Structures are given as structure tokens and as C-alpha cells.
Amino acid sequence: MLEVKGITQIFGGVTALEDVSFSIAKGHITGVIGPNGAGKTTLFNIVTGIYSQTCGTVSLDGRDISGLPPEKLASLGMVRTFQNIELFGQMTVRENVMVGLHSKSSCGLISCAFKAPWATSEERRIREEAMKWIDFVGITDLADATASNLPFGKGRLLEIARALALEPGIILMDEPAAGLNSQETLGLADLIRRIRDMGITVVLVEHDMELVMDICDRIVVLNLGKKLAEGTPRQIQENPEVIAAYLGGDE
Amino acid sequence: MQFDQLLQYAVSGLSTGAIYALIGIGFSIIYNATGIINFAQGEFVMLGGLFTLTFLDLLKLPVWAAVPCAVAASTLAGLVFERLAIRPLRQPTPINLVIITIGGSILIRGLAMLFWGKDTHSIPSFSGDDPIAIGGATILPQHLWILGITMVIVAANRFYFYHTISGKAMRACSYNPRAAGLVGIDVRRMVLFSFVISSAMGAVAGIIVAPLTMTAYDVGIMLGLKGFCAAIIGGMSSGIATVVGGLILGVLESLGAGLVSSGYKDAIAFIILLLLLFLRPQGLFGKRESERV
Amino acid sequence: MQRERIKFLIFAVLVFSAPLLFNGGYLMNVFVFVGIHTMLAIALNLLLGYAGQISLGHAGFFGLGAYASGILTATFGWNPWLAMPVSALAVAALAYLIGFPILKLKGHYLAMATLGMGIIIYIVFNETIDYTGGPSGLSGIPNMSLGGVSFDSDIKNYYLIWTCTLLTVLLSLNLADSRIGRALRAVHDSEVAARVMGVNARLLKVQIFALSAVICSLAGSLYAHTMTFLAPSSFGFNFSVELLTMVVIGGLGSIYGSFLGAALLTLLPEFLRAAHDYDIVIYGGLLMVMTIFMPGGLVRGIPALVRALTSGKRGGGNA
Numbered sequence: 001m002l003e004v005k006g007i008t009q010i011f012g013g014v015t016a017l018e019d020v021s022f023s024i025a026k027g028h029i030t031g032v033i034g035p036n037g038a039g040k041t042t043l044f045n046i047v048t049g050i051y052s053q054t055c056g057t058v059s060l061d062g063r064d065i066s067g068l069p070p071e072k073l074a075s076l077g078m079v080r081t082f083q084n085i086e087l088f089g090q091m092t093v094r095e096n097v098m099v100g101l102h103s104k105s106s107c108g109l110i111s112c113a114f115k116a117p118w119a120t121s122e123e124r125r126i127r128e129e130a131m132k133w134i135d136f137v138g139i140t141d142l143a144d145a146t147a148s149n150l151p152f153g154k155g156r157l158l159e160i161a162r163a164l165a166l167e168p169g170i171i172l173m174d175e176p177a178a179g180l181n182s183q184e185t186l187g188l189a190d191l192i193r194r195i196r197d198m199g200i201t202v203v204l205v206e207h208d209m210e211l212v213m214d215i216c217d218r219i220v221v222l223n224l225g226k227k228l229a230e231g232t233p234r235q236i237q238e239n240p241e242v243i244a245a246y247l248g249g250d251e
Numbered sequence: 252m253q254f255d256q257l258l259q260y261a262v263s264g265l266s267t268g269a270i271y272a273l274i275g276i277g278f279s280i281i282y283n284a285t286g287i288i289n290f291a292q293g294e295f296v297m298l299g300g301l302f303t304l305t306f307l308d309l310l311k312l313p314v315w316a317a318v319p320c321a322v323a324a325s326t327l328a329g330l331v332f333e334r335l336a337i338r339p340l341r342q343p344t345p346i347n348l349v350i351i352t353i354g355g356s357i358l359i360r361g362l363a364m365l366f367w368g369k370d371t372h373s374i375p376s377f378s379g380d381d382p383i384a385i386g387g388a389t390i391l392p393q394h395l396w397i398l399g400i401t402m403v404i405v406a407a408n409r410f411y412f413y414h415t416i417s418g419k420a421m422r423a424c425s426y427n428p429r430a431a432g433l434v435g436i437d438v439r440r441m442v443l444f445s446f447v448i449s450s451a452m453g454a455v456a457g458i459i460v461a462p463l464t465m466t467a468y469d470v471g472i473m474l475g476l477k478g479f480c481a482a483i484i485g486g487m488s489s490g491i492a493t494v495v496g497g498l499i500l501g502v503l504e505s506l507g508a509g510l511v512s513s514g515y516k517d518a519i520a521f522i523i524l525l526l527l528l529f530l531r532p533q534g535l536f537g538k539r540e541s542e543r544v
Numbered sequence: 545m546q547r548e549r550i551k552f553l554i555f556a557v558l559v560f561s562a563p564l565l566f567n568g569g570y571l572m573n574v575f576v577f578v579g580i581h582t583m584l585a586i587a588l589n590l591l592l593g594y595a596g597q598i599s600l601g602h603a604g605f606f607g608l609g610a611y612a613s614g615i616l617t618a619t620f621g622w623n624p625w626l627a628m629p630v631s632a633l634a635v636a637a638l639a640y641l642i643g644f645p646i647l648k649l650k651g652h653y654l655a656m657a658t659l660g661m662g663i664i665i666y667i668v669f670n671e672t673i674d675y676t677g678g679p680s681g682l683s684g685i686p687n688m689s690l691g692g693v694s695f696d697s698d699i700k701n702y703y704l705i706w707t708c709t710l711l712t713v714l715l716s717l718n719l720a721d722s723r724i725g726r727a728l729r730a731v732h733d734s735e736v737a738a739r740v741m742g743v744n745a746r747l748l749k750v751q752i753f754a755l756s757a758v759i760c761s762l763a764g765s766l767y768a769h770t771m772t773f774l775a776p777s778s779f780g781f782n783f784s785v786e787l788l789t790m791v792v793i794g795g796l797g798s799i800y801g802s803f804l805g806a807a808l809l810t811l812l813p814e815f816l817r818a819a820h821d822y823d824i825v826i827y828g829g830l831l832m833v834m835t836i837f838m839p840g841g842l843v844r845g846i847p848a849l850v851r852a853l854t855s856g857k858r859g860g861g862n863a
Contacts, residue, residue: 050736074742086737088730090797098723099730103742105723109751112722113715119722126723166742288652339836345651346598347835350792353600354831357785361825472781476663479656514671521660521667528657529645 001026001201002047002078002170007056009042016042017225020056024170024218029192029202031212033236034222035246040205041083043222044174048080049073060170074103077169081159083178089148093139093158096147097130100165104129133161137191153184160191170201177208189215213237221245255387260505262385266394266463268501269401272494273456274478276408277449279489282482283425284445287348291332291356292453293475298325298359299454300466301367304374314377322454328359329450333443356471363468376462397459404455405494411448412489421445453478473517477504480524486534496535548721552714555800559706563699572698574814576770579705580763581806583712585790586799587759590716592788593797594725595752596732597647598655600784601662605757607669607779608635609764614685614774615675624688628765632758639757643750662784669776681775688769701770708766712759716799728752729797782824789827792834795841804842 002024009017017039024030032040045051047058049070057066060076068076088096105126107119134143137157142150150158156176163171176192177185185208192215196202206212212219213233221228221236223245229236236242274296281289302321306312312320336355340347377396382389411418423431424441432438457466457474464470477500482488484496500520508516527535566572588602612631616622622630646657669676676682688695688704695704719725730738731745739745768774786809794805813823838845 048740070736070739071742071744074740080740082737086734086740088733088737090733091726091729095726095729099726099738099741099743102723102727102730107723109719109724109755112724113719115718115722123722162741282652288656290655336832336836341836342839346592346596347839349598349600349652349655350788351832351835353785353788354828354835356828357782357824358828358832361822361828364821365825476656476659483656512671515667518664518667521664524660525646525657525664528649528653528660532649532653 001061002203003059004043004047005057005059007043007046007058008054009039009046009051010054015225017046017053020222020225020227022220022227022230024201024203026201027196027199028217029196029204029215031216031219031233032203032205032222033207033209033212033219034228037224038222039225040222041174044080044172044205048078048172071103074166074168077166078172079163079166079168079170080172081156081163081174081176083174085152085155085159087147087150087155087159087162089146091147092144093134093147093150094127094130094143096158097133097162097165098126100133100162101126101129103166130165133165134158136164136194137161138187152179153181156180156184156188157191160195164195164200168200170203171195173202173204173206175205175207177206177211185211253387256509257506258386258388260509261502262388262390262394264502264505265498266397266501267460267505268481268498269397269494270456270460270474270497271477271481271500272497273401273404273452274474275481275485275493275497276405276489277452277456278479278482279485279487279493280421280449280452281445282487283489284421285337285442287337287352288479289446289449290349290352290475291336291359292449292478293471293473294356294359294363295325295329295450295453295471296457296460296474296478297363297466297468297471298328298450299457300374300461300470301363301372301468302454303458303461304367304372304466307374314375318458321458322451325454325457326447326451329446329453330443332359332450333446337442337446338439356475360468360471367468369468371465371467373465374458374461377459391463393459393462397463400455400459401494404452405491408448408452409490417441417444476524477520480520480527483524483527483532484535486536488534488536492534492536499535548717551800552717555713556710559710560703563702572702574810576698576701576705578803578807578810579702579709580767580770581787581790581810582709582803583759583763583766584787585794585802585806586712586716587756587763588787589791589794589796589799589802590719590728590752590759591756592791593795594720594728594732595749597749597753598651598658598788599753599756600655600659600781600788601665602658602756602760602787603779603781603783604662604665605635605639605760606764606767606783607665607776608638609761610768610774610779611669611676611682611764612761613765614682614768617686617769618682618684619675624686624765624769628762631765632761635761636754636758639754640750643753644746647746647749647753659781659784662781666776666780669779676774676776679776681773683773685768685772685774687772688766695769705766705770708762713799713803720797720799724748785831786827789831793830793842795843795845798841798843801841801843808842 005021007017007020020043034040046053049068052067057064059065060078065073065076088099105122107122111119131143134140137160139154139157142154147158176188180188189211192202216233219233219236220230221242228245229239229242274292277292278288281287299321302324303317306317306320332355336351340351376393378392380391382391412422420436421441421444423436424438428438481497481500482493484499485493500523504516504519507519562575563572584606588599591597591599609631612634613624613627616627617624642661649657670679695701727738727743727748730743731748735745790805790809791802793808795801816822
């Protein structure tokens with residue numbers, strides 16, 4: 001589904017990533033882990049079109065998507081969430097999700113300004129569809145709350161609902177469990193499984209080992225900008241190099 | 252086109268260019284310390300000239316005393332400006348900062364208009380008006396004052412930023428304000444400092460140029476914008492690159508006014524400004540930095 | 545939805561019945577300009593309040609519309625009803641072209657670039673004397689006319705201009721409450737997240753910039769045919785700042801706020817005739833005070849203040 005080949009990223013002389021390659025299978029939950037500074041977030045930003053890499057290619061369903069801007073990736077069915085949740089703070093929960101439906105609607109400037117009949121009916125459809133995703137992540141009662149007033153955990157759920165509204169083929173989550181308490185993390189694990197069961201491929205960068213080992217089908221380990229290992233959670237747990245890297249990182 | 256005439260344009264271009272450079276460095280110092288483009292920068296240039304006038308005419312001070320007094324008064328205005336406009340801002344988003352510095356700038360301009368009136372005022376040259384012939388061109392003593400004072404200020408500036416504790420602290424703030432705060436640098440104090448230094452430099456620029464161009468309550472806006480243009484050419488550096496930027500701009504303007512049309516003289520700076528912002532926002536000499544989110 | 549419609553209807557009825565109060569007096573003339581300024585303030589607000597992109601050159605677009613209409617009718621004898629849309633289309637094309645490079649810039653840099661753009665346009669008005677008459681102005685612009693009736697009095701102009709203004713208000717309200725309006729606010733709050741959601745932020749910003757310029761151009765045409773005389777000084781940097789002040793005072797991202805700001809800033813100098821020279825001091829002071837103490841503008845600040853005061857009286861028990 002998603003294939004990363006030979007990605008290298010150099011920031012002003014510092015090599016953040018060096019020749020990283022792996023592929024992600026359709027319908028799986030794949031975790032990308034590694035000690036701090038391993039280059040996980042950089043890799044994420046490259047795959048999702050926020051940075052452009054120094055060299056290497058990213059392809060989605062066999063199509064080269066390297067260097068495409070995020071809005072183009074969205075139309076190809078790739079969406080992401082952010083480590084420090086990027087909500088549209090001044091808007092309500094429902095409106096946030098409705099922005100997620102932007103690429104599933106098409107009325108232009110003029111027909112919106114004149115409230116053309118087709119614009120009104122499209123608006124109604126978006127409104128109802130947004131509710132469906134708000135229900136899906138379980139924040140129905142907060143639909144009319146202003147996003148910036150949400151507690152962090154609910155904000156995370158909203159961000160996921162908003163991303164799902166695009167009906168993506170693949171969703172990438174940057175540390176979805178960061179800042180959540182253990183109760184919320186359990187809920188998140190369940191939600192991620194439900195997303196996979198809908199046929200959506202999930203990729204997550206995560207620090208919470210318990211969560212990763214619990215829900216991931218496959219894991220890629222990065223260390224110091226290079227791929228260290230790849231395999232099932234069990235294989236990763238038993239890999240001596242991975243253990244060394246983590247222990248080394250804790251010193 | 253005769254060589255002498257070109258030389259003449261170059262000479263007057265260099266001296267206005269030096270003025271733009273001083274103003275531009277003022278922009279850069281504040282920008283580097285705070286990330287703010289101070290739209291009121293030009294007003295301190297205006298204040299410098301008009302305060303000099305007041306000290307000369309009203310208090311009958313000699314030039315050597317009036318100039319430092321005018322710099323001090325304008326600097327005080329810069330300090331008050333930072334305290335009243337920048338510091339109280341609760342949501343310092345770029346747009347709010349633009350709006351508040353614009354508000355401050357027209358407030359200062361309006362007050363200057365009430366105080367000094369709408370007339371254009373002239374200020375005597377520092378040391379007479381007898382032209383000095385150099386080759387085929389003539390140079391006024393005031394041109395020499397401008398170039399000399401600019402060089403001294405640029406050198407002093409460099410000394411301050413690289414050889415004094417406070418200058419180094421300010422540079423640290425510009426690289427990373429949070430880290431600077433953690434090692435015990437008072438970041439807010441440095442922000443205040445940057446406004447003080449910039450308004451002083453702006454005032455000096457306004458004072459030394461006033462004998463050549465006359466001054467009025469509304470000269471700040473154009474001078475400010477051209478200084479900003481110089482800073483953009485120099486890639487917002489607070490050093491030599493902005494000086495070169497100012498000189499390039501001054502000479503181009505002077506040549507453009509002489510060779511093309513004086514009416515479009517002012518447009519030259521803005522066309523350069525737009526082209527640079529569109530094509531090379533990092534300045535003429537800077538390297539493109541990879542953008543990090 | 546229903547409430548918005550009722551609000552607009554009340555506003556429209558008030559606007560159309562207001563001339564009864566003016567008795568054909570001087571105030572009518574002032575309110576003609578309130579209408580034009582409301583259109584301009586809404587135009588800037590769509591860009592600044594919704595999309596979060598500042599412009600300090602909007603007086604330039606206003607002037608381009610005014611001069612294009614003025615020159616086409618006065619010099620080339622066009623019908624104003626033809627000159628107006630042609631000018632608007634030309635301004636739209638220009639704004640679209642400038643929009644792509646200029647809106648790549650953000651924050652302070654965008655402010656400076658639009659400021660530069662505005663000043664270049666202003667210099668062109670002054671220097672192309674053959675067409676614009678330069679600093680001494682362009683005169684002899686005809687009034688608009690419809691079916692043999694010429695819009696040559698304050699009352700006629702009032703209804704002409706306020707019809708256009710109300711249309712601007714209505715269309716802007718519609719736009720704000722649509723997928724486009726949401727996308728604009730999304731770009732404002734977090735451009736990167738908006739793009740990840742599939743919003744083509746660059747294109748959208750340019751589109752709204754062009755739309756905003758078109759509204760300014762139309763307002764400019766109306767201004768030209770109402771005044772029948774134009775001078776460059778009406779379209780300089782000071783007027784761009786005045787527009788900014790209207791938007792900030794009224795409230796960023798509020799269409800009715802733009803009306804409020806425009807009305808206040810147009811009426812204020814009329815009531816302060818004696819203090820005419822103080823107007824830039826007042827604008828400057830207002831911009832600063834509002835940004836520091838009431839960043840939401842009057843439309844949000846006043847209700848908040850009232851709430852704070854009333855709950856204060858009840859001992860804060862309801863806060």
C-alpha cells in the first residue's frame with residue numbers, strides 16, 4: 001500500500017534520516033517506534049508532504065507521491081493527525097469535522113455566495129455526514145462545543161473524527177497516545193482497531209510501548225535516522241539490537 | 252550620459268543609501284530579537300529630525316548639544332512605545348503585532364502633527380553648505396557627515412553585538428528565546444533593549460538626513476519603508492549586508508530619478524521590495540533555509 | 545439559519561427606512577459613504593478576519609475600480625453600467641496575478657508586500673497624468689442612471705449604494721456560512737491542518753484575495769459615479785489604514801461588525817468637525833486600544849463587557 005524507499009533527509013548538514021526503506025501492508029496497523037531523535041516525526045512529515053526529502057521516494061498504491069503537497073495527498077486518500085493536535089480552535093466540533101469533508105464536496109465560491117440549491121443540499125449532506133463521524137469516535141454530546149475548549153483527550157478524538165471524514169485509505173497518526181491518561185489510551189486502542197476493521201490502513205508513530213505491542217500487526221524500528229528492524233511485535237521484542245538501542249538510549 | 256553626472260548621482264545615492272541602511276538595521280535588530288517588524292520604525296526617524304529642530308530653535312542649543320538631546324528624546328519615545336504597545340499585548344499574533352505597530356505609528360505621526368504642525372521644516376547643516384569638488388562631482392559637507400556617522404554607528408553596532416555581554420545575550424535571544432530565557436537572560440529586557448537601540452539609530456538617521464531633505468511630521472512612512480526594503484535586500488541582517496542593501500537601494504533610486512523619471516523614484520524601492528519578497532525572501536546574499544514546521 | 549435570515553431582514557428594513565429619519569439632510573450624504581465603506585470593510589474582513597491574511601493595500605484596489613470606471617466613462621464615454629463590471633473583471637484578473645506570489649508570504653512580510661503594492665498603485669495614479677489627471681484629479685465623471693433616471697441626488701444614491709451594500713452583506717454572510725467560509729477559517733486557525741484535510745490553501749487564499757479586490761473595485765466604481773470627481777489622495781496608505789481600523793474596531797470575522805466599524809469611523813469625523821486634525825491620532829489610538837483591550841472588536845467586546853458588568857452586579861454569582 002505505502003512504500004518508502006531510500007529516504008534520506010539532511011537539515012543544514014545534519015542527517016536526520018539515512019536510506020530508510022520499508023513497506024506497509026494494506027489493512028494492517030503498523031507502528032513506527034524508536035528512541036528520541038530517531039527521526040520518526042521527520043519521516044512522518046516527509047511521507048505526508050509537509051517536508052520534502054533530500055532523496056528517496058514514497059509511493060502509495062504503486063504511485064509515486066514524493067513531494068506532493070498535503071492537499072493532493074488528501075485527495076489520494078492519505079490523511080494524518082498531529083502530535084500536538086492541530087484543531088481549528090475557533091470552530092465548533094461539528095464544523096471541524098465538516099472541514100474534513102471539504103474534499104468530499106465541491107461547491108465553489110460563487111455557488112456558495114448565492115446559496116444555490118445544490119449548495120444548500122450539499123451543506124445538509126455534509127452536516128449529517130459529519131455527525132456520523134462524531135458519533136463514531138464517541139463525542140456526540142460535544143458536537144456544538146468550541147474546539148479550543150475541549151479537554152486534550154476529546155480533542156484527540158475530534159482530530160481522528162475529522163481525519164476519518166475524508167474516508168481515507170490510509171491514516172497516519174503522530175503519537176496518538178501522547179498526553180492521554182490510561183483510561184483514554186484504552187479507548188484509543190479500541191478506536192484504532194475499529195478503524196482498521198473498516199478496512200483503513202493505520203500507521204502510528206508512538207512512544208507508548210504497551211499500546212504499540214498491543215495493537216500493531218507489524219512494527220518498524222528506527223534508530224539514529226536508520227531502520228534498525230522490522231517485524232511482528234513478538235519478533236521486535238526479542239530482537240537484541242532493538243533491546244540494545246532502547247537500553248542504550250536510557251543511559 | 253556624462254560620467255560626471257553619473258558620479259553626482261552616485262554620491263547623492265550613497266548618502267541617502269546610508270540613511271536607508273541605518274533605518275534598515277533598526278528593523279533588523281528588532282526583528283531578530285523579537286520576530287516583530289516594527290511598522291513604527293520610520294516614525295523615530297521623523298522624531299529625530301523634529302526634536303533636533305525643537306532643541307535648536309526653542310532652547311537655542313548648539314548643534315553638538317541638540318543632536319544628542321534629540322536622540323535621547325526619540326529613544327525615550329521608543330522605550331515608551333515598547334512599554335505601551337508591545338508589552339501589554341495578550342495575544343501577540345503576527346497580525347495583532349502588525350496592527351498595533353501601525354496604530355502606534357499613526358498615533359506618533361498624529362501627535363507630531365499636532366505638536367510641530369503640518370509645515371516642512373529645514374535644519375541647518377552641521378558644518379556649512381560649501382560644496383567640495385571631487386572629480387567632476389560636488390559633495391556637500393553634510394554628505395560626509397552622513398557617511399562618517401553611518402560608518403561609526405555600524406562599527407559600534409558590531410562591537411556591541413559581538414563583544415559585549417548584553418549584545419551577545421541579545422543575539423542568543425534571536426537564535427532561541429526560550430533557551431536564552433533558561434540560561435538566565437531576561438528576554439523581555441532584551442526586547443526592550445532592541446526597541447531602544449533601534450529607535451536611537453532611527454533618530455540618528457533622521458537627524459543627519461534632515462539638513463539635506465528637510466523634515467516634516469509625515470516623512471517617517473516613506474523613510475521607514477525604504478529602510479525596510481534595505482533590510483530585506485540584506486536578508487534582515489543587522490550588519491554589513493543591510494548596509495550594502497541600503498547603498499544599493501540609494502544609488503538605484505538616485506540613478507532612476509536622474510535617468511528615468513523623478514515621479515517614479517519612490518516606486519523603485521517598492522518594486523525592488525516586491526520582487527525580492529517574491530523571488531528571494533532570504534535577501535540578495537542569504538542562503539535559502541529549509542523550512543521546518 | 546432562520547435567525548440569521550431574520551437578522552438580515554431587520555437590518556435591510558432599517559437601512560431602507562433610515563432616510564425617513566434623515567429628512568433629506570446632511571446625514572443622508574454621510575450614510576452614502578457609510579454604505580461604500582461597509583462594502584470595503586467587508587471586503588477586507590473576508591481576507592483578514594476569515595482567511596487571516598492581512599492587506600495594507602486595499603485602498604489601491606478601491607482606487608483602481610474608481611479610476612477605471614471614471615476614465616472609461618468620462619474620457620471614453622462608456623456607459624457606467626458597462627464600465628463597472630469591466631473594471632471589476634480587470635481588477636479581479638490583476639489581483640489573481642498578484643495573489644499567487646504575494647500570498648505565499650505570511651504575517652509581517654505579507655503586510656509589507658501589500659503595503660508596497662498599494663503605494664505603487666498610488667504612485668501610478670499620481671504619475672499617469674494623461675489618464676488620471678494626476679494630483680489635480682479627474683472630473684466630469686457621469687452619475688449612474690437607470691431607465692432615464694439619473695442617480696444625481698443623495699437620496700437616489702443612498703438607495704443605489706445601499707442596495708449594493710446589502711447584496712454584499714448577504715453574499716458575504718452566505719459565503720461565511722458555507723464550505724468555503726469554513727475552509728477559510730480553517731486556514732486561519734491552522735494552515736497545515738487545513739491542507740492535510742484537502743483544502744487547497746494557496747488557491748483558496750488567492751481566490752478570496754481576488755474576490756475581496758472585486759468588491760473594492762465595485763465600491764470604487766460606485767464612489768466614482770457618486771462623487772463625479774476623483775483625486776489620488778483618497779486612495780493612499782492612510783485610507784488602507786482607515787479600512788483596517790474599521791475592520792478591527794468592528795470585529796475581525798464579523799460581517800455586521802464591519803458595518804459597525806465603517807459606520808463609526810465615517811460618522812466620528814463628522815461629529816468631530818472641530819477636531820478635524822485629530823482624526824489620525826484617534827485612528828491610531830483606537831487601533832492600539834482595541835488590539836490590546838478588545839481584540840474581538842465591538843461586536844464581541846460590548847456583549848462581553850455587558851455580561852461582565854451585569855454579573856458583577858450580581859456579585860459574580862453567575863459568572
